Amino acid sequence: MRYELYYWPDIQGRGEFVRLALEEAGAEYVDVARMPARRGMGVPALLRFLEGRAERRPPFAPPFLKAGKQVIGQTANILLFLGARLGLAPSGESDRLWAHQLQLTIADFVGEAHDTHHPIAVGLYYEDQKPEARRRTVAFIDERLPKFLGYFERVLERNPRRSGYMLGGRISYVDLSMFQVIEGLRYAFPRAMARRASRIPRLVALHGRVAARPRIAAYLASDRRVPFNEADVFRCYPELDQR
Amino acid sequence: MRYELYYWPDIQGRGEFVRLALEEAGAEYVDVARMPARRGMGVPALLRFLEGRAERRPPFAPPFLKAGKQVIGQTANILLFLGARLGLAPSGESDRLWAHQLQLTIADFVGEAHDTHHPIAVGLYYEDQKPEARRRTVAFIDERLPKFLGYFERVLERNPRRSGYMLGGRISYVDLSMFQVIEGLRYAFPRAMARRASRIPRLVALHGRVAARPRIAAYLASDRRVPFNEADVFRCYPELDQR
Numbered sequence: 001m002r003y004e005l006y007y008w009p010d011i012q013g014r015g016e017f018v019r020l021a022l023e024e025a026g027a028e029y030v031d032v033a034r035m036p037a038r039r040g041m042g043v044p045a046l047l048r049f050l051e052g053r054a055e056r057r058p059p060f061a062p063p064f065l066k067a068g069k070q071v072i073g074q075t076a077n078i079l080l081f082l083g084a085r086l087g088l089a090p091s092g093e094s095d096r097l098w099a100h101q102l103q104l105t106i107a108d109f110v111g112e113a114h115d116t117h118h119p120i121a122v123g124l125y126y127e128d129q130k131p132e133a134r135r136r137t138v139a140f141i142d143e144r145l146p147k148f149l150g151y152f153e154r155v156l157e158r159n160p161r162r163s164g165y166m167l168g169g170r171i172s173y174v175d176l177s178m179f180q181v182i183e184g185l186r187y188a189f190p191r192a193m194a195r196r197a198s199r200i201p202r203l204v205a206l207h208g209r210v211a212a213r214p215r216i217a218a219y220l221a222s223d224r225r226v227p228f229n230e231a232d233v234f235r236c237y238p239e240l241d242q243r
Numbered sequence: 244m245r246y247e248l249y250y251w252p253d254i255q256g257r258g259e260f261v262r263l264a265l266e267e268a269g270a271e272y273v274d275v276a277r278m279p280a281r282r283g284m285g286v287p288a289l290l291r292f293l294e295g296r297a298e299r300r301p302p303f304a305p306p307f308l309k310a311g312k313q314v315i316g317q318t319a320n321i322l323l324f325l326g327a328r329l330g331l332a333p334s335g336e337s338d339r340l341w342a343h344q345l346q347l348t349i350a351d352f353v354g355e356a357h358d359t360h361h362p363i364a365v366g367l368y369y370e371d372q373k374p375e376a377r378r379r380t381v382a383f384i385d386e387r388l389p390k391f392l393g394y395f396e397r398v399l400e401r402n403p404r405r406s407g408y409m410l411g412g413r414i415s416y417v418d419l420s421m422f423q424v425i426e427g428l429r430y431a432f433p434r435a436m437a438r439r440a441s442r443i444p445r446l447v448a449l450h451g452r453v454a455a456r457p458r459i460a461a462y463l464a465s466d467r468r469v470p471f472n473e474a475d476v477f478r479c480y481p482e483l484d485q486r
Contacts (some may be wrong), residue, residue: 056401057341060348060394070337074347081340089459097324098300104317104347105303111354119362121374132363132375139364156294158299223461 003029004066006178007044011232014075015063020176023219025086044045077172083111088173099167102174106181109148114233116140137240141192149200156202179210184234191243246272247309254475257307257318263419266462268329283320300336311449319346323414331416342410349424352391357476359383380483383433392443399445407448423454427477432484
């Protein structure tokens with residue numbers, strides 16, 4: 001199966017959680033919007049889906065994945081679909097739901113991280129909501145960051161297999177997403193994350209373990225990995241990363 | 244199967260999406276935190292799960308559902324689990340994923356509706372973030388509300404079965420959730436919703452159709468339905484519902 005991923009070409013964003021799963025599995029895929037428009041791809045191909053009048057099951061927003069005739073939207077839903085097929089999720093129903101539950105909690109965390117620089121409106125620039133962003137980020141760093149990270153650290157600690165992975169004895173898409181969250185938070189809030197590091201030793205170790213996986217390491221070093229930037233979900237604004 | 248739902252007792256909140264599914268199906272369930280603490284239930288029973296040191300798969304936040312030994316968290320995940328069991332979801336994999344994709348988009352919409360009164364921090368009172376709430380709500384009403392409602396209206400319009408339900412030929416948990424969103428938005432933003440009504444005739448009809456289902460009508464008239472209030476996700480602050 002050759003998958004087609006549709007996501008904005010210049011950011012990691014929510015599409016990155018899907019890219020990491022496809023890369024770790026060595027799956028055959030096309031990152032459609034990053035390919036040339038003159039070959040029928042690029043952003044115009046993505047917009048055709050979003051704006052098309054014929055699509056029976058239109059996605060609300062990128063990312064979405066085309067797998068044969070199926071079009072699947074919502075990041076966590078795409079991973080639910082891919083997990084089984086790529087060998088990146090457990091097979092039993094209750095284990096699969098647990099993996100998905102963790103992924104949805106990661107999605108909530110990412111949403112809150114995003115809103116630190118966009119507390120008022122996604123339609124406005126960061127520069128138009130800076131005082132509010134500062135206030136929201138203080139609350140995020142003081143309350144939400146410790147709460148979410150503490151929770152995920154606990155999940156690692158309580159995994160009965162003590163594998164160092166989020167669930168069961170081997171890697172799943174949840175671990176790849178957790179890596180991306182830690183990586184993104186370190187980019188956006190290096191000081192806040194440095195202050196918390198000693199409280200989340202298992203998450204720090206998981207991040208390193210994922211980064212060292214051969215396919216992930218090769219991907220991160222390639223130009224398929226979009227660099228972090230200030231149009232993305234995780235943004236480095238030093239004025240926000242302060243006590 | 245006797246389900247145990249764990250959710251805050253004094254609000255509809257995210258738990259309401261689960262309550263509506265259980266009620267429509269006529270399922271046997273206990274709304275644990277609304278039962279007396281002296282019988283081992285109430286909020287203490289809920290907190291024991293959240294704060295328990297033994298829980299192998301701790302939920303991050305309510306709602307969560309206990310089904311036998313399984314504990315399932317995240318609203319959309321609970322509905323994914325219940326949908327198949329309660330006859331409130333299609334059975335094929337691609338249809339189930341489509342239902343879940345819509346539910347996750349509803350969750351995003353609900354999150355944004357919540358943040359209109361809490362744009363800065365969930366740990367602060369509304370009164371401590373009123374100017375920011377006003378600014379966020381203007382953007383929500385002008386941009387996000389039309390975008391989300393327009394999307395869901397399109398989904399109804401493009402359902403090839405033309406059933407008036409969100410997917411396929413019969414009611415699913417997605418329709419129940421859509422009802423709750425319309426109901427909540429009408430409570431929170433009566434003027435904004437009145438202005439949009441003529442643009443979303445199918446959603447308005449769906450809302451009425453769900454409200455008239457015998458079990459839902461009986462539930463809404465019962466004291467099992469928590470009334471809307473200003474500690475909830477949907478809040479009526481007239482100063483926000485203005486042009």
